[in-house]
Amino acid sequence: MSETPGFPARRAAMRLLDAVLRRGDTLDQAMGSATKELDNFADRALARAIAAEVLRYLVDIDALIDSATRKPLPEDAKARTVLRIMLAQWLRLATPPHAIVATGLPLLQGGPRRLAHGVFSALVRRAVVLPRSPTLPEKVEARWGAEATNIASGLAVPPQVDLTLRNPDETQKWAERLDAISLAPGHLRLRRGVAIAELPGYAEGAWWVQDLAASLPARLLGQGMGRKALDLCAAPGGKALQLAAAGWDVTALDISAKRLERLSDNAKRTGLTCTTVVANALEWKPEISFDAILLDAPCTATGTCRRHPDVLHRIGERQIAEMAELQAKLIKRAASWLKPQGLFVYAVCSLEEEEGKAQIFPTSLSPDPIGPEECPAVLISACSDNRITTHPGMRTEEGGVDGFFISRYHRAA
The missing domain is CATH 3.30.70 (Alpha-Beta Plaits)
Structure with missing residues (x-):
């Protein structure tokens, strides 16, 4: 028996949500296996869009589901997952209800189809709506404190x-x-x-x-004029390309050979030159010192929640602590490779204090103030002393930016 057109994409969306919410995978990690049966880009993009909108508005969608049932469905109930998918399509992707029912209920083969149909139909009759800004999970709101409301305002629309x-x-x-x-x-x-x-x-x-915010760390190193710069944890390579374009002699190091291939491909396409090194930064020993070091450290990436709403539900205290510990080791090690008067820029695409302003830097490094002319005018409010701190709620009228913590230091003679 042939499947309803559009049903495979919804089944893939359900697999994506299971991978994120049950196994803790990222959407990117889950895409390959979850969408392997889909033979065209449009279906894969639809599956991801559905899953992403569920994750973006999960708290609010679950509240709607609970408002239409006598007792709450278990968190891991298949009927809840299917209803999440159905409501995300209706309320976020403007899919007609009849198409949602035709492609959603078959996901409950042998399950409570009547329940799901009844809940969805009741919510359609009530003409329910989602809030303009998503409600954040409690653990996330607690971590982000006073800024949580502002950050949430930037999550409503996928970024450009x-x-x-x-x-x-x-x-x-x-x-x-x-x-x-x-x-x-x-x-x-x-x-x-x-x-x-x-x-x-x-x-x-x-x-x-x-992303505009991702371009800020390399901007803070200025023009290279042939001097030597080290881009640590460089893949996928946007910052290394910026440095090369600004005249730096760039060494780009990353632990992943596969991800560095993307940098090499882009360098070839742009005609820019970078020396790539596949190595673990905690074990590698350079033969020279550098005039500038950019450490875009591994992090929880919670600042990318506009693009990757899975981080709202996967990241907890354990992951934050592990990343902060790794970042501290990388800072200490990399700082010793800097020439006297050299510049050191530290960056993370994280909104977590432990990964940003709470990090401790070696006494050999002194804060290097960032002038207003070094920060894009639209983000001037994000610049203070030797730091730039952005979050997704900034400049929403222009489309927003990712969340970054960036700080600059120089090494004394």
Whole structure:
């Protein structure tokens, strides 16, 4: 018997949610196995979109489900998962209810279809709506404190695509060619839904994909003029490309050979040069000292919750503590490789205090104040002393930014 068109994508979405909420996988990790039966990009994209919208609004969707049942369904009940998928499509993706029922109820083969149909139909009749900003899980709201409401306001809409230009002097030219807006020299923001590889400038390497906030750490090192820079934990390589474009002699190190391949491919496409090293930074010993070191440290990545709402539900105190410990080891080790008067930039795409302002830096490093001219005008409020701190609720009128903690130091003579 043939399956209802669109049903395989919904089944894949259910597998994605199971991988994230039960096993603790990331959406990226789960995509391969969860969508392997889908033979076209559109279905894979739909499966991911459904799962992402469930995760973005999970607390609010569950509250709606509970409001329409006599007693709450268990957290891991298949009927709850299916209802989450159905409601996310209706309330977030504007899918017609009849199509949702046709593709959703078959997920409960041999299960409580009547219950799911009844709950969904009741909520449709009530014309329920979701809040403008998602309600954060309690553990997340507790960690983020006073900023939680502001951060949540930036999660309502999936982010647009940001580009970093190889030549910042061509910002206006490429903004016009790509019908984009620019929030800083060398930055472009595209509308959602564009096919990246088909855009002008891709083949000739005029730009690469990189969130505006992710471009800030490399900007803080300025022009290289042939001096030597080390980009630690460099993959997928956007910051290494920025440094090379700014005239630095770049060594890009990462533990993952596969992820460094992406950097090599982009370097070839853009005509930029980076020396890549596959190594564990906690074991590697450089033969030289560096004029600048950029440590974009491994982290919980909670600052990327606009793009990866799975982090709202996977990350807890244990992961935060483990990452903070690893970051401290990397800071201590990398600081010893810096030349006198050299610059050290530390960055994490995390919103957790333990990974950011609570980190301790060696006494050999002194805070290096960041001037207002070094920070994009739209993010000037995020700049203070030697730090830049962004979060997804900033500049929502322009589409927002990822959350980053960035600090700059210099080594005394």
